[in-house]
Amino acid sequence: ETGVTQSPTHLIKTRGQQVxxxxxxxxxxxxVSWYQQALGQGPQFIFQYYxxxxxxxxxxxxxxxxxxxxNYSSELNVNALELDDSALYLCASSIDPWTASYEQYFGPGTxxxxx
Amino acid sequence: xxxxxxxxxxxxxxxxxxxxxxxxTDSSSTYLYWYKQEPGAGLQLLTYIFSNMDMKQxxxxxxxxxxxxxxxxxxxxxxxxxxSAIYFCAEKDDKIIFGKGTxxxxxx
Numbered sequence: 001e002t003g004v005t006q007s008p009t010h011l012i013k014t015r016g017q018q019v020x021x022x023x024x025x026x027x028x029x030x031x032v033s034w035y036q037q038a039l040g041q042g043p044q045f046i047f048q049y050y051x052x053x054x055x056x057x058x059x060x061x062x063x064x065x066x067x068x069x070x071n072y073s074s075e076l077n078v079n080a081l082e083l084d085d086s087a088l089y090l091c092a093s094s095i096d097p098w099t100a101s102y103e104q105y106f107g108p109g110t111x112x113x114x115x
Numbered sequence: 116x117x118x119x120x121x122x123x124x125x126x127x128x129x130x131x132x133x134x135x136x137x138x139x140t141d142s143s144s145t146y147l148y149w150y151k152q153e154p155g156a157g158l159q160l161l162t163y164i165f166s167n168m169d170m171k172q173x174x175x176x177x178x179x180x181x182x183x184x185x186x187x188x189x190x191x192x193x194x195x196x197x198x199s200a201i202y203f204c205a206e207k208d209d210k211i212i213f214g215k216g217t218x219x220x221x222x223x
Binding site for chain 2: 002004033035040041042043044045048056058090092103104105106107108109
């Protein structure tokens with residue numbers, strides 16, 4: 001158990017719809033990162049938030065957006081869903097982005113299927 | 116660009132040692148990591164090594180780093196059925212880049 005939870009566990013959406021995925025980080029962890037893991041692939045970095053501000057972004061379009069709240073919860077929003085957005089979405093929390101070892105604790109993920 | 120390469124599959128007999136290999140391209144990586152993912156679960160950080168180290172041992176796990184060749188390996192001693200999982204190598208510079216994972220299969 002990492003103390004990081006995600007909801008929902010599974011979700012089915014239709015192409016063109018919008019989706020919000022949620023994550024609850026460990027208390028005291030001010031950093032949350034979101035990853036997309038397509039089937040048979042490693043996780044790909046979407047973006048990171050530190051103290052409610054975006055602190056880095058991977059190669060994902062602007063229709064992927066996020067929010068982080070003071071209560072250690074966060075959201076990943078995806079607009080205009082495409083079939084290729086079908087994947088496992090993982091959030092990971094850490095104390096801050098500059099901790100030398102940058103130990104991240106992952107949630108179990110949300111499996112998103114776009115039809 | 117940044118890239119992390121791993122072989123996709125490894126089969127090992129129970130009780131033997133498993134060695135999972137990884138190569139990376141970013142010479143400015145500060146930390147290198149090994150994560151474990153079991154079916155239906157998120158990633159679990161197993162161990163990490165700072166880029167100026169050659170070796171790190173943690174119980175049954177041994178990490179070897181050859182910085183010149185940009186090669187990282189994870190050795191699991193006395194492999195058990197519970198070690199069956201996908202193992203991801205990852206490097207960190209300004210963000211973390213993961214490999215595609217190596218699926219470790221344990222033979223009885």
